[in-house]
Amino acid sequence: MRPNRLREIWGTGKAAINGWLAIPSGFSAETMAHQGWDSLTVDLQHGVVDYQAAVAMFQAISTTDTVPMARVPWLDPGIMMKVLDAGAYAVICPMVNSAEDAELLVKSTKYPPLGGRSFGPIRGLLYGGADYPEHANDTVVGFAMIETRAGLDNLEDILSVPGLDAVYIGPSDLSLALGCRPTFDDVDPPVAEAIDFILAKAKEHGKIAGIHNGTPEAALRRIEKGFRFVTISSDARLMAAGARTVVGTMRAGTST
Amino acid sequence: MRPNRLREIWGTGKAAINGWLAIPSGFSAETMAHQGWDSLTVDLQHGVVDYQAAVAMFQAISTTDTVPMARVPWLDPGIMMKVLDAGAYAVICPMVNSAEDAELLVKSTKYPPLGGRSFGPIRGLLYGGADYPEHANDTVVGFAMIETRAGLDNLEDILSVPGLDAVYIGPSDLSLALGCRPTFDDVDPPVAEAIDFILAKAKEHGKIAGIHNGTPEAALRRIEKGFRFVTISSDARLMAAGARTVVGTMRAGTST
């Protein structure tokens, strides 16, 4: 089976650089896949993307060595299994609030006996290879998002669930959960503290910790602290920021 | 009929700032439309976009005041009429090589008696208003691309075609036509000379001149010279450039 480059990176003690896809287009996904990211996550939760578009995006990413991933809309076995069957090598699940939630994530992303994933890895076989069934459980990665008050309170239990690979922090939701402004990098002190706490606990349990960032500078600081999976910005944000800069320069240059 | 903001800008003697859309997605188009461009051109020629995607993109642009435009794949009456019927307020036609070509462009984009556009402005009525039929000929803009040796040679004839509104320069094709490297801003001397020639002749004939640019700096210089319609970069290029910068910063920051 094609190895998961994320696990290879983690095996060398390094951090993976993840891009984010909110535009439902195979062409923009392929363009992003040529920019050097270690992995790209198709966002089926807050991105404007559904399953059929996601499949086209996985195919587009698969023209390169970048690892195809998905964030699913919710803790729902159906869609978690569908994105894996379509060739995603990692799944990020939002708002994991309890050990029970984490168990359902594991159950949905690992084959028996570890989990209860239903068998039928249709595009997974094309992307991963004919021995996908034997190696999928050790290859595919499941991230539990810790971004609610309940998720924080039950963190130890969540991290103790067998088969859970990693946690991922959504700073905006975590901020709202703690009564703070929803933002990525410059979070309020209670959020900063919670992030440190999650990272420390993940390390304790030998789990990978990942986090969403607005800028590469913030992401580099996160890596220094010990995060091993950092997302920076998104396709739509990078495009919009570039466009705003261009238009701003044009307006400034023609305003006299 | 909803006025064409391009004509309003030109009426005040100013230049219009045009963005470019190569990603076949209504969501990326809408995101671009919120960044302040005067107009946005859906590129059905070199963009990865066909008609059905273009319609969704026109709708997305129409949620804002940005003018929806299209570049068509070729000098073909069918597609020119279809994008106008779908609500485009301007059409850019590639590789207009002769007065005959320019006449076909006019014929395809203006109703009789000026032209021969077929009647059925289905989404044009929704976007432009119920009086679209009366005002379309004075509202819609047709750009003839001058980007071949023949186009240069026949420039006077092309500019003399009644009903032609504007010309648009594709520096890459023009460069290739003149035996130079295909590029946007830093064109070779023969291309620079040809661009100046086209601009001068367009002014002589009272036609708007537009041009494709890679950077805002180049576009500002073009405006200073007298261009009244400048395109800068594209959705996919801005996204890719942003991503490359982010990944570059991340690799630099983690390479020790």
Add this chain to the structure above:
Amino acid sequence: MRPNRLREIWGTGKAAINGWLAIPSGFSAETMAHQGWDSLTVDLQHGVVDYQAAVAMFQAISTTDTVPMARVPWLDPGIMMKVLDAGAYAVICPMVNSAEDAELLVKSTKYPPLGGRSFGPIRGLLYGGADYPEHANDTVVGFAMIETRAGLDNLEDILSVPGLDAVYIGPSDLSLALGCRPTFDDVDPPVAEAIDFILAKAKEHGKIAGIHNGTPEAALRRIEKGFRFVTISSDARLMAAGARTVVGTMRAGTST
């Protein structure tokens, strides 16, 4: 944030006129949006519409002042959050049977601390404006459908759930639930009685009550009784009815 015209109408004591979209097409949605409805609801439950089509339809509606809404397929947090993120200003949730159901509806449609909606209003920001996060909870409307025996039995509890904005009656399902023929306007007596009961209770709790209708005549009667949100027919039904009339006239006129 762009105000929700539904709330403005309700603020003046009037009723909103809602259209219904079952055809998965941005073009038919835009055409409907130009006919004067106060709001248009994309039906992801019984309409032939999924999320990706719904986004295109929201964009199409957003070219006008008509309020974009969605009925979701089921009481599922994932899809409720996704349609809101895509810019819907109201969500209708089918078959709310208990206070617990209503709480999940509120949790899925309101940000903390009122609810548990996950943060990432990607197209909501484009449609609503940059201050969407601050005002979304007071702008977006959540309708709980009362259309089952359990929903009737638990009506008081449902209406007492904090953050619930409105109820919506599906006469067909309510009829089936009460052992009657599934229909819209000419419901059987037990259904008529249940509808009156729901309306009275909603008023008592200061909640808006809405209802589905087949004809404008029935809808006007509903408004007179106190309903403040009435749906009439649908895109597909109006088209089919028009076509049947045309074909009928033609067959009658040519049958001799």
Add this chain to the structure above:
Amino acid sequence: MRPNRLREIWGTGKAAINGWLAIPSGFSAETMAHQGWDSLTVDLQHGVVDYQAAVAMFQAISTTDTVPMARVPWLDPGIMMKVLDAGAYAVICPMVNSAEDAELLVKSTKYPPLGGRSFGPIRGLLYGGADYPEHANDTVVGFAMIETRAGLDNLEDILSVPGLDAVYIGPSDLSLALGCRPTFDDVDPPVAEAIDFILAKAKEHGKIAGIHNGTPEAALRRIEKGFRFVTISSDARLMAAGARTVVGTMRAGTST
């Protein structure tokens, strides 16, 4: 091969009642196909429809006995052959201006030796049956639209082209061509005269004459005059008209 119901109707001396599809959706097409039309024409010219949507619409129509037809965007062999291969049983070609144009229409829609249609009736075989190749030339119908000054001037020549089956009048374009207001039913006198002329000439040459109408009343009058193929309104127009009536009734009923 499945017979063409249009030819069967014409064989009994009757007129066919044709509906018109401008919405790019298989569901709206199927809904229309259940309303009793003899044939339904997917409008790839002024409808918001491209080829891929048209195929889905042909499939939808093929769930009933209604004859699937297409109007193509322009006199282009590629698209004429593609819609036939996809199972259309008739093609309407806009703006046929000369015998040469009519010959290209015949060449594009009939197999050798009569024409030059390329062989590969992929969905035609599914829809028409395994003997499609033998009978296609006698089954498929080609309509030449007469709607320009040149078309009028060259009418005799056009009608004399071997293999041409029928003509179709676009009253709006014909009106514009004659310097009149673009409209369907209540055309100006010069247009009325031209229509009578086309009908008379078609009869002389033994060709079927068809025409576009806004209302069934106008269509019935056309049939009385001798037209054998009448289109009335369209999916989008019928839907919009129904919606306008509903909203008008609601506004009138709530305006006090």
Add this chain to the structure above:
Amino acid sequence: MRPNRLREIWGTGKAAINGWLAIPSGFSAETMAHQGWDSLTVDLQHGVVDYQAAVAMFQAISTTDTVPMARVPWLDPGIMMKVLDAGAYAVICPMVNSAEDAELLVKSTKYPPLGGRSFGPIRGLLYGGADYPEHANDTVVGFAMIETRAGLDNLEDILSVPGLDAVYIGPSDLSLALGCRPTFDDVDPPVAEAIDFILAKAKEHGKIAGIHNGTPEAALRRIEKGFRFVTISSDARLMAAGARTVVGTMRAGTST
């Protein structure tokens, strides 16, 4: 209402031959529908298919007499109701583990009073006929997949749920559940035993039993044993197998 050919076949004591669709395309579905299958199942679980594609596929199948079916991704009322509303005449639900699961399946696929299916059979009316509401409960078939350890353990309870029509065995999942290799036809002895057990119990309860097969030979053996619904291979598998054979022959023939 159009009768369900599956029930007609079962009424004569015979077995139905079912094809399987994993390619999200109306054209491949229509091509398959012309090959003589009794029914075709659109696989929304392990196929690369979502709801919008499934609707197009149901339409394509509906151009023939083949029965349109769907396997849903998970035991979720929303999607089960949506595929039925779109005209599916049978639903296969994966991983039914308990009587409670089976009850939810029945509740989602049958109207009150038997179940709780929400009313709005939009395309069901087109496909089935105007009397769909009265006959749907007796026409539509619901299959509970027995393919987990829990499903086996609770088989009697599941089969005792009123309104359940049939069970369907997924040999791969059942194999994994029993610690065996995931495969279709040549299952390991514990799986073979479990399959016999399920079949025997289904017969006892007067329920139809169906099963997935890789080859017609295996399917024929299953029919002999008493299975009344057999699936063989899939669109993608048949295509791939054919292609492998062709390429193999070509490589062998050109390798000298």
Add this chain to the structure above:
Amino acid sequence: MRPNRLREIWGTGKAAINGWLAIPSGFSAETMAHQGWDSLTVDLQHGVVDYQAAVAMFQAISTTDTVPMARVPWLDPGIMMKVLDAGAYAVICPMVNSAEDAELLVKSTKYPPLGGRSFGPIRGLLYGGADYPEHANDTVVGFAMIETRAGLDNLEDILSVPGLDAVYIGPSDLSLALGCRPTFDDVDPPVAEAIDFILAKAKEHGKIAGIHNGTPEAALRRIEKGFRFVTISSDARLMAAGARTVVGTMRAGTST
């Protein structure tokens, strides 16, 4: 630039094995791309495929080493340039009837000074690499289809057009053109003779000759004769044949 495997195969004197794609789906294209074909041709002429679907199919093929190709609907510069920009490495153009036609093919597929292809290889850069512009003319292959009486008559002239890479025979159209039954492998004697003639002339002019086949056996015989590019069957045909065999076996096995 990524080399064109077709040219590599031809450089070693061997024949390339080409598959054919008529189903408009990225998933079926990717499945085909894993079966060992040297190249796969997306058929935009007789396949049920348009440009937007073709792009998804090119992306799917690009996940493997198989060469992505396209057959265009007609000799139209717009679509030939669009498929190349989208990453096709070869274009097959139907019904090339004269040297003038062949020159237009070359003009549309090669950059100046050899041709007149417009510059903007958007996905070509992603697939081929950053040096695409320099090497495209020597990498991309253009096939002129010889399949009409005129094509036969003008064969010498066509083969003499500078820049033409190859010819491709469509046996069905060629058969019709010569008054014979349209078929692939078992062509009538006049067609067999014409095929031999084309092959001999292509060899004389040092051009590659390719041909469409129904079976591998026929294709092997063609290779032995000197054809260097053979297509065998298609995705839809292989799927349908496999399905027919399965259903036939099932009917035979259950007919007693």
